[in-house]
Structure formats: structure tokens, C-alpha cells
Amino acid sequence: MTRVLGELGEDKLLAQVFLRLNRNSRVVIGAGDDCAVVKFRGAKDWLLLKTDCVVEEVHFTKETNARAVGWKAMMRALSDFAAMSGIPEFAIITLAVAGKKKASWVGELYRGLNRAAARFDVAIVGGETSETTGPTVIVVSVAGFVERRRCILRSGGKANDDLFVTGELGGSIRGRHLRFVARIDEARWLTANFNVHAMIDLSDGLGTDLPRLARSSKFGFSIDQRALPLSRGCSIRQAISDGEDYELLFAVSPRERKRLQTRWQKKFPELPLTRIGRLNQRSKIKNQKLKSGYVHFRQRR
Amino acid sequence: MTRVLGELGEDKLLAQVFLRLNRNSRVVIGAGDDCAVVKFRGAKDWLLLKTDCVVEEVHFTKETNARAVGWKAMMRALSDFAAMSGIPEFAIITLAVAGKKKASWVGELYRGLNRAAARFDVAIVGGETSETTGPTVIVVSVAGFVERRRCILRSGGKANDDLFVTGELGGSIRGRHLRFVARIDEARWLTANFNVHAMIDLSDGLGTDLPRLARSSKFGFSIDQRALPLSRGCSIRQAISDGEDYELLFAVSPRERKRLQTRWQKKFPELPLTRIGRLNQRSKIKNQKLKSGYVHFRQRR
Numbered sequence: 001m002t003r004v005l006g007e008l009g010e011d012k013l014l015a016q017v018f019l020r021l022n023r024n025s026r027v028v029i030g031a032g033d034d035c036a037v038v039k040f041r042g043a044k045d046w047l048l049l050k051t052d053c054v055v056e057e058v059h060f061t062k063e064t065n066a067r068a069v070g071w072k073a074m075m076r077a078l079s080d081f082a083a084m085s086g087i088p089e090f091a092i093i094t095l096a097v098a099g100k101k102k103a104s105w106v107g108e109l110y111r112g113l114n115r116a117a118a119r120f121d122v123a124i125v126g127g128e129t130s131e132t133t134g135p136t137v138i139v140v141s142v143a144g145f146v147e148r149r150r151c152i153l154r155s156g157g158k159a160n161d162d163l164f165v166t167g168e169l170g171g172s173i174r175g176r177h178l179r180f181v182a183r184i185d186e187a188r189w190l191t192a193n194f195n196v197h198a199m200i201d202l203s204d205g206l207g208t209d210l211p212r213l214a215r216s217s218k219f220g221f222s223i224d225q226r227a228l229p230l231s232r233g234c235s236i237r238q239a240i241s242d243g244e245d246y247e248l249l250f251a252v253s254p255r256e257r258k259r260l261q262t263r264w265q266k267k268f269p270e271l272p273l274t275r276i277g278r279l280n281q282r283s284k285i286k287n288q289k290l291k292s293g294y295v296h297f298r299q300r301r
Numbered sequence: 302m303t304r305v306l307g308e309l310g311e312d313k314l315l316a317q318v319f320l321r322l323n324r325n326s327r328v329v330i331g332a333g334d335d336c337a338v339v340k341f342r343g344a345k346d347w348l349l350l351k352t353d354c355v356v357e358e359v360h361f362t363k364e365t366n367a368r369a370v371g372w373k374a375m376m377r378a379l380s381d382f383a384a385m386s387g388i389p390e391f392a393i394i395t396l397a398v399a400g401k402k403k404a405s406w407v408g409e410l411y412r413g414l415n416r417a418a419a420r421f422d423v424a425i426v427g428g429e430t431s432e433t434t435g436p437t438v439i440v441v442s443v444a445g446f447v448e449r450r451r452c453i454l455r456s457g458g459k460a461n462d463d464l465f466v467t468g469e470l471g472g473s474i475r476g477r478h479l480r481f482v483a484r485i486d487e488a489r490w491l492t493a494n495f496n497v498h499a500m501i502d503l504s505d506g507l508g509t510d511l512p513r514l515a516r517s518s519k520f521g522f523s524i525d526q527r528a529l530p531l532s533r534g535c536s537i538r539q540a541i542s543d544g545e546d547y548e549l550l551f552a553v554s555p556r557e558r559k560r561l562q563t564r565w566q567k568k569f570p571e572l573p574l575t576r577i578g579r580l581n582q583r584s585k586i587k588n589q590k591l592k593s594g595y596v597h598f599r600q601r602r
Contacts (some may be wrong), residue, residue, distance in 0.1 A: 017428070022419040025389060025498045027426055036426035039389050041446050043344040049426060051352070051393045051442045055433045087328060090339050094352045096397075096438045110318045118323040125328055125337035125350060127318070132356045134435015137397045141352045141442035145342050 033154050033216075034083035034201060037146070045145040048086040052077040054129060056135035060178075066105045068178040069138065070112025075142040075277075076203065077140040078120060078182035079246045083201040085152045086124045087184070088144035096132040101119030109138070120184055143284040150191040152250070157198035157217030161251035161279045164260075167271055169206060172244040180246045187248060189267060193259055205243035206276075213249060223277035251279055334455050334517075335384035335502060338447070346446040349387040353378040357436035361479075367406045369479040370439065371413025377504065378441040379421060379483035380547045384502040386453045386492040388485070389423045389445035396440075410439070421485055426455040451492040454549070458499035458518030462552035462580045465561075468572055470507060473537030473545040481547045488549060490568060495561055500551040506544035507577075514550060515580060524578035552580055 023030060028046060029037040040047040049204050054060060054073045074091065081088045093113060097106060106129070122142065166183055183201070192194050200213045206228075214221045228239045252260065257275070264273045324331060326529070329347060330338040341348040355361060355374045375392065382389045394414060398407060407430070418425050423443065467484055491497050501514045507529075515522045529540045553561060558576070565574045 017408060021411070021415050021425040023421065024390070024422055024424040027424045030424065030426040031428055036391065036393060038424075038426060038444075040341055040348060041344040041346045043342040045342045047341060047348070047391075048356055049391060049393055049442070049444055051395045051427070051440065052429055053395050053397060053431050053440070055397050055431050057434050058432055089325065090337065092337060092347075092352045092442065094354050094440050096354060096356050110322070114322050120324065121325055123325040123328045123331065123339075124322040125324075125331040125339060126352070127332055128353055130354050130438075131359055131420075132436055132438060133358050135433055135439075137431075137433060137438045139352065139354070139395045139440040139442075141350070141393065141395075141437075141440075143339075143341075143348065143350055143444060149593075192322065245382060288426050300432060 013168040014163060021034070022064050025138050029153065034080040035086060037084070037151060045147050046151055048081060048084060048146055049142070050077050050080045050143045051139055051141040052080065053137055053139040055137050059100040064178070066108035067112035067115070070109040070114070071116045072178050073138045073140050074113045074116035075180055075182050075246070077142045078116070078184060078201065079201045079215045081142065082183040082187040082248060083147055083152070083199050085150050085187045085196070085199065086144050087188070088120055088142045090143045091117055091122050091124050092141045093124060093127040093138070093143070095127070095129045096137040097129060098133065098136060099131050101136060119181065125294070132179065145244060152187075152191060152196050152199040153206055154198055154200050154216035155218075157213065157219055157251040157279045158253065159219060159281060160254060161197055162254050163210070163221065163223070163249065163251055163258055163277045163279065164273055165202070165206070165229065165247055166250050166273055167232040167245065167247040168229045169202070169240075169245050170238035170242045171231040172242055172246075177244040182246065183248045186268060186271070187189070190250065193263065194252060194256050197251045199248060202247045202249055203243065205241050205245070206249070207240040208243070209249060213251070217251065217279060219279040221277055221279050227274060227276050229272050229274040254278070328502070330454065335381040336387060338385070338452060346448050347449055347452055349382060349385060349445045350443070351378050351381045352442040353381065353438055354438055354440040356438050364419070365479070367409035368413035368416075371410040371415070372417045373413075373479050374441050375414045375417035376481055376483050376547070378443045378545035379417070379423070379485060380502045380504065382443065383443055383484040383488040383498050383536055383549060384453070385447055386451050386497070386500065387445050387447040388489070388490045389421055389443045391444045392418055392423050392425050393442045394425060394428040394439070395442070396428070396430045397438040398430060399434065399437060400432050412564065414441070420485055424508065453488075453492060453497050453500040455499055455501050455514045455517035456519075458514065458520055458552040458580045459554070460497055460520060460580060460582060461528060461555060463468045463555050463558055464511070464522065464524070464550065464575050464578045464580065465551050465576050466503070466507070466530065467574055468546065468548040469530045469532040470503070470541075470546050470548065471543045472532040473543055473547075478545040480499050483547065484549045487569060491551065494564065495553060495557050497553070498552045500549060503546040503548045503550055504544065506542050506546070507550065508541040510550060514552070518580060520580040521582060522578055522580050528575060528577050530573050530575040555579075
């Protein structure tokens with residue numbers, strides 16, 4: 001998810017629009033989760049589809065290194081695969097580029113896209129380039145798969161599930177948003193070893209994405225803000241609102257807690273895993289700032 | 302394919318970039334044909350992937366009806382499926398929209414997208430909306446399938462193959478570019494009944510797309526310009542250069558000619574099918590204007 005459209009909340013606008021869209025019998029999950037999930041021609045595994053975009057002057061500036069922009073554009077889409085415990089396989093790039101942009105910029109952009117794709121053995125299988133009179137728009141479309149029993153939706157959370165986040169939150173604008181690695185390895189390890197009930201990637205910030213997961217699962221949540229894993233120098237407010245963390249937030253039974261924490265620390269000793277709260281019948285948000293959601297980079301500059 | 306990027310020919314720029322891209326063993330055809338063709342998880346049929354975009358001030362104007370823009374954006378991508386004899390199944394929409402654009406405009410856009418998708422039972426399974434400070438960009442990503450033996454590439458043309466085009470060429474800007482129907486039914490009928498060697502859809506105009514098909518097939522071509530099926534009021538030059546015809550151009554053995562023409566006329570009595578020339582060892586272009594290629598709408602206004 002990216003930016004609100006004018007004054008309408010994106011979720012609300014899209015919800016209205018999506019209610020009326022054509023569907024067919026091969027659709028497992030349409031709009032509304034991190035990826036679309038569909039059936040493909042008798043294959044046992046499900047086909048996952050995702051597109052995401054980054055826009056000049058919104059997600060990056062004229063000064064941002066083109067290779068870093070490419071890396072970010074690809075990793076954002078791959079992060080949505082992580083959220084479903086999916087494996088990305090193929091990507092297609094679509095560029096709307098101002099005519100005055102140098103070909104060398106596009107070349108560097110593709111180096112970044114390709115390097116991020118290669119990190120997860122994703123093949124870039126196509127690209128369109130169109131001119132625009134305005135800011136550059138980069139759209140990355142990714143296809144891949146997930147085994148049916150390992151596909152994790154936002155909606156599977158159960159009452160009293162523990163809520164865990166990977167990594168640290170806040171302050172991504174200082175640089176991490178341009179060089180993060182999608183948590184695909186971590187998500188795959190989780191679903192190979194634990195019964196994860198619900199998962200989402202934190203792209204818009206905990207304050208926006210946690211309510212999304214909880215709402216999808218039809219539960220409330222309670223969070224211990226003192227437990228939040230803050231990036232160095234970040235406040236609780238920043239950890240909740242900054243966005244672009246690209247960490248995983250997931251719900252799992254408290255019965256798994258001890259084994260999960262022990263095994264995680266052995267497997268990923270350098271990546272924190274933090275229990276920040278739990279799903280429950282009614283939302284108890286101790287700090288109203290959790291509702292404030294995504295404060296966009298451009299608004300904060 | 303859409304617009305050239307600055308002064309570099311798009312094909313040349315993309316060719317340089319694509320040479321260095323990561324691939325994997327599941328890729329059958331990467332960049333360079335109408336759709337990407339890949340293998341998916343043991344499915345017998347191939348997975349086809351395509352993205353295409355339309356850009357405000359390039360492919361449509363501020364005055365263009367939003368529903369017509371949506372129809373066009375979807376049909377352009379579906380037309381690339383027709384070119385491979387593929388069946389589209391799922392679409393994802395990505396919008397970069399100026400904040401000042403009314404939500405009602407986006408709603409109408411989606412009505413057009415959805416109506417075009419429903420025409421071929423394509424399900425719209427997701428959408429992203431991002432803000433931009435510039436012109437609106439609409440990206441449509443489509444996934445679908447083709448049976449292996451019915452997948453038609455640009456590269457399969459053989460010496461002395463007849464070249465056929467469907468419909469009439471030129472003058473699309475007068476309205477057809479906003480309301481055309483992708484030639485999916487026609488392409489599927491062709492590959493169910495005939496041994497089509499190579500196919501492409503005419504998006505950039507015969508003068509650009511015919512050389513693409515011939516080059517991919519490693520042949521030249523000769524065209525009888527007097528045979529070209531001109532749209533009413535159009536010159537030969539327009540039929541060659543206007544672009545946005547979204548008709549099929551295909552190569553088939555002359556042994557099939559008579560049966561093809563007879564059966565086509567029975568099956569599609571209202572749609573002309575015209576033999577315009579043939580593939581041969583060396584290119585004989587009687588009129589140099591065939592090389593002039595795509596004169597872009599915006600340039601001609």
C-alpha cells in the first residue's frame with residue numbers, strides 16, 4: 001500500500017471500487033491482502049501476483065541514487081511476497097520516464113532492480129517504457145507461488161494470539177528504506193517450522209498495518225508500547241508512524257512462544273524478534289497515536 | 302511497446318538493458334515478445350505475464366472520458382495476449398494519480414477497466430494507488446495461460462510465409478483506440494484451426510511492428526502496399542504509420558491460404574482478413590515510409 005488519494009482514505013476508496021470488480025472461480029484472494037492469490041491450470045501450488053510502484057517526489061527525490069531506487073522498487077514488491085510466505089519468481093518492470101531523463105539513469109535503475117531480483121533468484125522477464133511529462137513512475141509486477149498450506153493471510157489471526165515483529169521500527173527514512181532486504185527467508189523459515197496464523201509486512205507503519213491485520217482477522221489488539229523494538233534514536237511515535245520498515249508482523253499461538261523465541265535466536269541471531277502484544281476481542285490502544293498511522297516521507301521533509 | 306525514450310530507440314535501449322538481466326530456468330521467453338512466457342510449478346500450460354501502461358498527455362488527454370481510458374488501458378494489455386494466442390485470467394491495476402484528481406474519476410476509470418476485463422472473464426485481483434505530482438499513469442498487469450503447442454511467438458515465421466492482417470489500418474486516433482476489442486477470439490480460433498507460425502499485435506503501427514516480427518523470425522518481407530486494408534479516409538502512409546490499430550499480423554504457410562480465407566469469411570464475416578505480402582530472404586520495401594514507423598498521437602496533435 002502506498003499513499004492516500006487526496007482526502008479519501010485509500011482503503012475506503014479501494015474498498016468501494018473493488019466491491020464491484022469482476023471475479024472468476026480461479027480467484028482465491030483478490031484485492032485486500034498483500035498479494036493476490038489465484039489458482040493456475042491444475043498446479044498444486046497457488047499463483048501469487050503483486051504490483052507495487054514508486055514515484056519520484058513521493059518515494060524518492062531527484063537526488064536519490066538511481067540504483068538505490070531500483071533496489072527499493074523491487075524489494076517493496078518482494079516484501080509483499082514475504083508477508084504471504086510466498087516465493088517470488090518473475091518480475092516485469094514498467095517505467096513512465098520523462099524524455100529528458102538520461103538513458104544512463106535508466107540503466108542504473110535497472111542495475112538496482114536486477115540486483116534486488118537476483119538476491120531471490122527472481123527473473124526480470126519484461127519491461128515497458130513510456131514517456132511522461134511529469135515525475136518518473138516505476139512499477140514492479142511480480143509473480144510467484146506459495147504452497148497452499150503455507151499461504152499466510154492477514155485474516156487468520158485467532159483470539160489471544162501473540163503478535164511478533166521482526167527487526168526494529170522507525171527511522172527508515174535515514175537510509176534503510178533504500179537498502180532493506182525483504183524478509184522472505186525469515187517468513188519461509190517461520191512457515192516451515194511454526195503454525196503462523198496471520199502475517200503482514202510493515203510498509204505503512206505499525207500504526208496503519210497492525211489495525212489492518214487485526215481488522216482482517218476480526219479482532220482487536222493490545223500493544224505494550226514499552227516493548228516496541230525502537231531503531232536507534234527513534235521515539236515510540238516514530239516506531240508507530242514512520243512507515244517503510246518492511247518488517248514482518250505476525251500472529252501465532254502463545255503455545256508456540258517459547259519454542260519460537262528460542263529457535264529464532266539460534267537461526268537469526270542478528271535479527272531481533274519481539275513480542276509486542278496480542279490479538280484480543282476488543283481493541284485496547286493505550287496510546288492514541290497508534291491510530292495516527294502513516295506520516296508520509298514527503299510530508300515530513 | 303509504447304514510446305521511444307528521448308532520443309534512444311526503445312528497442313535499442315531495452316535490448317542493452319535486458320541483456321544483463323537475471324534469468325532463471327523457468328523462463329521460456331523473457332523480454333522481447335508480446336508477453337513473457339514462463340513455466341509454473343508443474344502446470345502443463347505456460348504462464349503468460351504482461352504489463353502495459355497508459356500515460357495522461359501521451360496516450361490520453363485531460364478531456365478523455367475516464368471510462369474510455371480504463372477500457373483502453375485494459376484492452377492494450379489483453380491485445381498482447383491475443384498476439385500470443387493466450388487466454389488472460391487475472392489483472393492488477395496500479396495508479397499514480399494526482400491528489401487533485403477526483404475520486405469519481407478513479408471510479409469511472411475502474412468501471413472502464415472492469416468492463417474490458419469482464420469482456421474476457423478476466424478478474425481484477427488487486428490494485429495500488431499512489432500519488433504523483435504529475436500526469437496520471439495507469440499500469441495494467443495481466444497473467445494468464447497458453448497451451449504450449451498454441452503459443453505463437455514473433456520468431457516462428459518461415460520463408461515465403463503469407464502475411465495476413467485482420468481488420469483495417471490507420472486512423473485509430475479518430476476513436477477506435479478508445480473502444481477496440483482485443484483480437485483474442487480471433488487468435489484462439491486461428492490457433493485451433495491453423496498452423497500459425499508467427500504473430501504480433503499492431504500497437505505501434507505496421508511500419509514498426511512488421512519489421513519487428515520479420516527481424517525476430519530472421520527474414521525480410523515484401524509488402525504490396527496496394528493491398529493494405531485502409532480505414533475509411535486513410536492514406537497508405539497512415540495505415541503504415543498511425544499505430545494503435547490493435548489488429549493481428551501473422552505469418553502462415555501459403556499452403557493454408559485458401560482454406561484460411563474461406564473459413565475466416567464464414568467465421569468472422571464482418572472482419573476483413575487481408576494478405577498483405579510475405580516473408581522472404583531479403584527485405585524489399587517498395588515504399589521507404591514503411592520504415593518511418595510510429596508517429597505518436599501526441600506528436601500529431
